[in-house]
Structure formats: structure tokens, C-alpha cells
Amino acid sequence: MQxxxxxxxxxxxxxxxxxxxxxxxxxxxxxxxxxxRSFLYYVPYVTLTVMTFPAILDATRSPWAGLAAxxxxxxxxxxxxxxxxxxxxxCAAVYLLELFL
Amino acid sequence: xxxxxxxxxxxxxRAGVPIGLGYFAVAFTLGIxxxxxxxxxxxxxxxxxxxxxxxxxxxxxxxxSAGAGYLEVAIMEAVANARYLLMSFSLSQKLRPETGxxxxxxxxxxxxxxVFGVSISAxxxxxxWYTYGAIALACPGWAAGTCLGVILGNxxxxxxxxxxxxxxxxxxxxxxxxPARESRTIRGLVLVSMGLSFFVNRASMFAGMSSGIRTILxxxxxxxxxxxxxxxxxxxxxxx
Numbered sequence: 001m002q003x004x005x006x007x008x009x010x011x012x013x014x015x016x017x018x019x020x021x022x023x024x025x026x027x028x029x030x031x032x033x034x035x036x037r038s039f040l041y042y043v044p045y046v047t048l049t050v051m052t053f054p055a056i057l058d059a060t061r062s063p064w065a066g067l068a069a070x071x072x073x074x075x076x077x078x079x080x081x082x083x084x085x086x087x088x089x090x091c092a093a094v095y096l097l098e099l100f101l
Numbered sequence: 102x103x104x105x106x107x108x109x110x111x112x113x114x115r116a117g118v119p120i121g122l123g124y125f126a127v128a129f130t131l132g133i134x135x136x137x138x139x140x141x142x143x144x145x146x147x148x149x150x151x152x153x154x155x156x157x158x159x160x161x162x163x164x165x166s167a168g169a170g171y172l173e174v175a176i177m178e179a180v181a182n183a184r185y186l187l188m189s190f191s192l193s194q195k196l197r198p199e200t201g202x203x204x205x206x207x208x209x210x211x212x213x214x215x216v217f218g219v220s221i222s223a224x225x226x227x228x229x230w231y232t233y234g235a236i237a238l239a240c241p242g243w244a245a246g247t248c249l250g251v252i253l254g255n256x257x258x259x260x261x262x263x264x265x266x267x268x269x270x271x272x273x274x275x276x277x278x279x280p281a282r283e284s285r286t287i288r289g290l291v292l293v294s295m296g297l298s299f300f301v302n303r304a305s306m307f308a309g310m311s312s313g314i315r316t317i318l319x320x321x322x323x324x325x326x327x328x329x330x331x332x333x334x335x336x337x338x339x340x341x
Contacts, residue, residue, distance in 0.1 A: 011174050016151075016178055017210065020182070021210070024189045027193035034332045035332055036328075037194070038333045041333055042287075043190075043324045044188070044217070044276075045287055046323045047184060047214075048214070049294040049295055051214060053295045054303070060263050066267060069270065073271045073275070077275045077278035083119055083275045086275035087122075087271035088268075090267045090270065091265055091267055094264040
């Protein structure tokens, strides 16, 4: 290819770093506006939920295994299991279920 | 290191175990993609160390192998990673206002879905050392996975890769379910998000949209709607 791979990587890294760092460095004060605060409070939960579902169904070879992992994970997390336990249980559910599917 | 920072770093390491393992598995598949795009193991590992972004790297590798222009790569990278802008805003409110520039510059380097997730769910203001603990395992996992993916290709049995790939989602679940149990608003928001996300991802009218754009649009619209309908009046620092 006529383009340099390392320039590609540098461009990608620079753009990504700026996106991630600008708000963190420029927003130094606490935001007082109730609506902006509330918006930022809700952002992580919506983002993580949206990224999990339905993507988890496509991550596994069988969508049923992904659905089972979602169910197992939600029940354990609801009961207060740790991050590691929930993650391992999800993996185990998929592995065991895909032995039979 | 102050003992308080040490404690937080150790807690971060513990949170980083599933992240590192999950990253290893995901990065392994990313390495396979990098290899087919024509990158060497060194180039792919360097990308992973600098970018720490699965979608961003994947898009970049694809464009590279197509010989795209640098500007096009820059724009696509901005689109694929735009959600980190929101996360970075969110994280800026989780830090003590007097947190120094160096901490902010290091934290910015590693705003990823999972590390952001564990950072935001820590109680009270975020101690940066907690995040550093998670990064200390996440970063090597991501880089090593990419490297081995290029070198070893398809040597892992598909059953193992399939099982490991839900580990990251398991972590997301462990982050958004507990607050959904405590707050009826978040519970409703999570259920609505799931429903709309399913619709947007499966309906053919949205098929032309990349998953990154879908994530951003849903996040902005749903969070804004929730903020307008259920603004949080009391000053609390436990999550935002």
C-alpha cells in the first residue's frame, strides 16, 4: 500500500486520544445544571445496556447461549455477586450450553 | 504511594482480572483481523497499546487494508469512538475538581467501555489509582491478546473463544444491574434501553447505521429523555 502503516496508527491514536481526553481535562469544575448532571448520571447505564443487548446474542455461536448468559448474569448481579463472579458465570453458562446445542 | 492509594490500586487490580481476561479473548480475535489486514504482530500490538478500542481498531485495520486516505481514517475513528467523548464528560464529574492534569491525561488514555464502567461504579469520588489498578491488568491483556491473535491465528477452539467473548458483557451486566435494583428510574431506563436497542439493531430501516452510531444516538436520546423526565435534584456524588 502507498500509505505508511505507522502514520495510519498515529492518526488513529491521536484522534482517539483527543476524544477521550478533552472533556476530562477541560471540564475541571462540577457542573451545577440539574439537567446536565442528570444526563451525565444516566449516560453510563444506557450506554452499557445498549452495548450489551442485543450484542450478547451475536457474540456466541448460538444466540440461545448468549441469552442464557444474559439471564444468568442478571440474576447473579441482582443478588449482589461480584464483577468477576458474574463474568465467569456468563462464560461458564455459554461453554456448558454450547456443549449441547 | 499513600496507603489510601495503595488500597484503591489493589481494589482496581481485583476489578481488572475479568477485564484483562475478557480483553485477552476479544483482542485475540482482533489480532486475527489485523493479520488478515496485512499488519505485523508489532504493528497490531502497537495499535492496541495506543488505541485500546476494539471498534476503533477494527475499523482502522479495515480502512488500512483498503488503502484509505488519512483524513478518512481520522473521521471514521472519531465516529467509531465518539461514545468515549460522553464517557469522558461523565468521568470528569466523577473526579474531585482538584484532581491534577497528569491524572486526567493518564485516565484519558484508557477510557474504555469496561474500565470506564468499573471507574464510574466506584463509591464517591474516583481515586485515579483504582482505575490504574484495572488498567494494569486490562492493558497487558489487550496488547498480549492482539499480539498472539496475529501470531497464532485460529489455534484456540471456537468453543473457548465463544465462551470467553461473553465475559465482557457479563461485566457490563454486573455494572448496570445493581443500580437498577436500587432505583426504579434506572430499572425502567435499562428495560426501555434494552427494548429500543433490540429494535434499532434488528429493524432493517437502521441497517445502514454502524453500531457505534446506534450506540451514540440511543445513549444521547434516552439519557436526555430520562434527565428531562426524572431530573436528579439532590446533590449527590455517588455516580455522576
